[in-house]
Amino acid sequence: MPEGHTLYRLARTIDAHFAGRAVSASSPQGRFAEAAALLDGTVLRGAESYGKHLFVDFEGDRQVHVHLGLCGKFAVSDGEAREPTGQVRLRLVAPGGDGRPPAYGDLRGATACELMTREQQRVLVDRLGPDPLRADADWTRAWQRVVRSRAPVGGLLMDQSVLAGVGNVYRAEVLFRHRVDPLRPGNTLRRGTFEQIWNDLVLLLADGVRRGRIVTLEDQVLAVEAALGRGEVPRLTERSSSVYKQAGMPCPVCGSKVRTQVVAGRNLFWCGRCQRRR
DNA sequence: GGCGCATGCTCAG
C-alpha cells in the first residue's frame, strides 16, 4: 500500500532484479503500448523513488514515471513470466541467460505511467517537498511552508509539495506520537515540535522500508502494558496503528475513544484528549 | 455478483 516507504522499497526491488539488464517491455493491457515498444530491448539502468513517485531509468534518457495512486501495484517476481492476468499496464521481463536468474514485473492500477526525459523528471521533483527517506533532504524547507500556513497541520503533512512521501497513515500516526492536534494551524506549531516530527518520520519511513508495512504502535503497546500490568485494553495487540482506522477504539495511551473526521476528503483519526500540543 | 471502501491525486465549478 503506497506511501513513501512502498515506493522506496519498490525502487530497490527493481534495481535488484533488473538494473543493468536489457529487458523486454510490453503493455498487455495496451494503454502503455507505444512507450513500451520504445523501451523494449533496451537496458534498464536503475530505479529511484522520490516521495510517492517512482522513476525507472532506461538508456537513451527515457524515464518511466510511475505513480501508484490509491490502488496501484508493481509486483516483481523471480522466475519465468506467466501469462498476464487482469489489467497489466506495463510488463518488464529479464529472460535470464545473462548469468542472472530470470525475473519479471507487472504494473497494475497506477494513476500515472508515462515516459519522460531526465529534465521533465527534474521539473516534477522540484515541485515536491523534502522526502524523509532521502539523505539529502532538508527538513527546514518543509518547516518554512508549515510555519507560513494557516491550514491544519494534518493537511500540510499530506501535501506533497510540503513533504514528500507521507500519506494518510503516517500523518495520523506521527501527529499522535507527538501529541499534536491535526486541526491545529501550521503557523501555531513550534519549530522544535516540527523538527521532532520530521526526525520521527525519518525513522518511521525507514522502519516501513525494512518491514514492508507500516507499524507505529509497538512502542505504545509496550508502554501501556508496562503501565497497566494487565491486559485491560481490548484488541490492542492486534493493532499496527494507534489511531489510524481506530475510530471508536480506546486510545492506547489514555483510553478515550479515537475520533475521526473527514478533512479534505480523507479520513483523519486522532485522540482528542492526548493531542493538544503545539 | 454487487457494492463500498482503500495508505492518492486531478480537475471542473
Place this chain on the structure above:
DNA sequence: TGAGCCTGCGCCC
C-alpha cells in the same frame, strides 16, 4: 468541495 479514475478486497445478499 465533489466527482472521477485506477484495481483489488471484504462484506453482504
